[in-house]
Amino acid sequence: MEHPHTPLRRGWTTGSCATAAAKAAWAALCGQGFPDPVTITLPGGQDVAFALAAHGHGPDSAWAEVVKDAGDDPDVTHGAHVRVVVRRAPAGRGVVFRAGPGVGTVTLPGLPIPPGEPAINPVPRRMIRAALTGADGHEPDVEVTISIAGGEEMARHTLNGRLGIVGGLSILGTTGIVVPFSCAAWIDSIHRGVDVARALGLPHVAGCTGDVSERATRALYDLPEEAMLEMGDFAGGLLKYLRRHPVPRVTIGGGVAKMTKLAQGFLDLHSRRGQADMDQLADLAQGIGAPDALVDSIAQAHSVAAAFALAAEAGYSLGPAVARGAWQVACDVLAGTPCVLDVLLFDRAGTLVARHGPYPVAG
Template sequence: MERTHTSLRRGWTTGSCATAAARAAWNGLCGGEFPDPVTITLPGGQSVAFALAAHGHEGDGAWAAVVKDAGDDPDVTHGAHVRVDVRRGPPGSGVVFQAGDGVGTVTLPGLPIPPGEPAINPVPRHMIRTALRDVAGREPDVVVTVSIAGGRGMARHTLNGRLGIVGGLSILGTTGIVVPFSCAAWIDSIHRGVDVARALDLPHVAGCTGDVSERATRALYGLPEEAMLEMGDFAGGLLKYLRRHPVGRVTIGGGVAKMTKLAQGFLDLHSRRGQADMTRLADLARDIAAPDAVVAAIAQAHSVAAAFALAQQAGFPLGPAVARGAWACARDVLAGCDCMLDVLLFDRAGLLVARYGPSPV
């Protein structure tokens, strides 16, 4: 398996695993033998081989399974058994996809797959069709059922429920390759959440950094679940997509530390991207006329929360200024988008510390 420049091992998407299993199963049904390893072609043209975990014939069909290797990425589906069953379909039916156990079904509009269809994304569908055509010499008439053992439980750790995908996981992938720590699946889920909200004509969406801020924001505005976009640390991923796919009103909510980083220009709010600049936070305290002793204490504070507590005790709360700065950063990303924007800051208990907006960007 290829390693990145940081020596992290890349892995395979569920779409690649399903394609390999489908090709092996179809070969087993057509010729009686299951190639092991089985080779497929990724969307970028690379040929890769997968070992089979199991295979067999069942009734008038055949099946094969591949264990997903996500490389060094902390993927919830790492180690999952992706199984594909194939059986011949009626003449002229082409390739028909079905969701087996552990694979979800789409129930809301706005996703690349319409409601009622199994949650097998367009690129994996194309990969599977191509693999089957390579075996048959033409597109065959075949029913393809994709299953993931334990997929229902794994799906609880994804955003599928919020996107209206019920019953299990999605079969994902655009390149066939998982890049470690790229968080591409999370960002893609954020984008799909925006798509669903727009398809439902929701006038107001909210992106929050975590569960506490999400619950507080939702309670404050009475928003439906479909309006809540699980932004996490990916403020830039959400805001840039909203600039191209606008919604009438956008709320960004989070704890004081994450929102301080946004106010300081961070669009990836994860700690690995850097810490909030305490000197700049102290300068902000000076700007609101905090005494020199308070400014100096904030500059030496061990955390943003401690700095906020110092300022609050001195009667010079930082919240409103940070909220205004976070709003300005988000506004700059949304530039040209016709929408209203507000920013909410919460403490660890979910109590509102400060807000700015809503105001037009």
């Protein structure tokens, strides 16, 4: 994506920032002073330099702090102060990770890190270990504690609570780079939500497009929070992962506009990926017996919501046919799995407009 005049600027993950801070603190603990800037190697092999925001010594430790720059991405952690304290550990311990203030702890199974461990993902752990390992290939015996000022409050705006990560943020990153407006982080969160649900043995999960449909779906089925997958616009990201990692029952819930797009074959429901085809919606109205004048009005409607309103005023409901079409598109993606699937349509107030299913997905 590009700004009208300049490309969007990339940034750095919390994992990259923590790696840079850890490397600087370890150098100081070894008597080499604090390198500033400090250079680290990303998983892709690129060398990048980070300025230190602050640094210091403790009685038996050294610490350094890096301010996260997320580039032009609207990342909740942009500007976060990532501090790493490094202290020597008993011989044979290797690198041990600790969660300081603002960094969460894993409490549920299914994530790449087991319960009880600090929420520092595998790639950042490897990056930090590599940064602390000497030229002789020897990994030092050290305790690495990562903190993020204000991280517990920032985490309230993430999916961490739903994934069972409590007390703060996760230290994330697979490439070390933040790509502005990337879908990857959101889709990864969806996948981790499925993993947690499967590890807990939940028989029923629900992916919803927004807060209204999520609240309504959860209330309808009395589902636990861990069963709710914040699908957003990424229906394909959820359904394709469920095809490889199935669960017994799946509900897809959303507003009439996004479910209409799903019924028309869109798996990315964001408006920038295309608008719902009003002519197709008019054909659907014709298929349920709507008169020609109403069909023409629906074809000319400025939005899906307006088309639904026109149909309702004339005594016709587009909801059941849209729900049926959305179910079929989702079913095609899940084909061959043992899932039972249903689709729910809600209006803006969270009132159920239509439902199709639950029916088994045909192989």
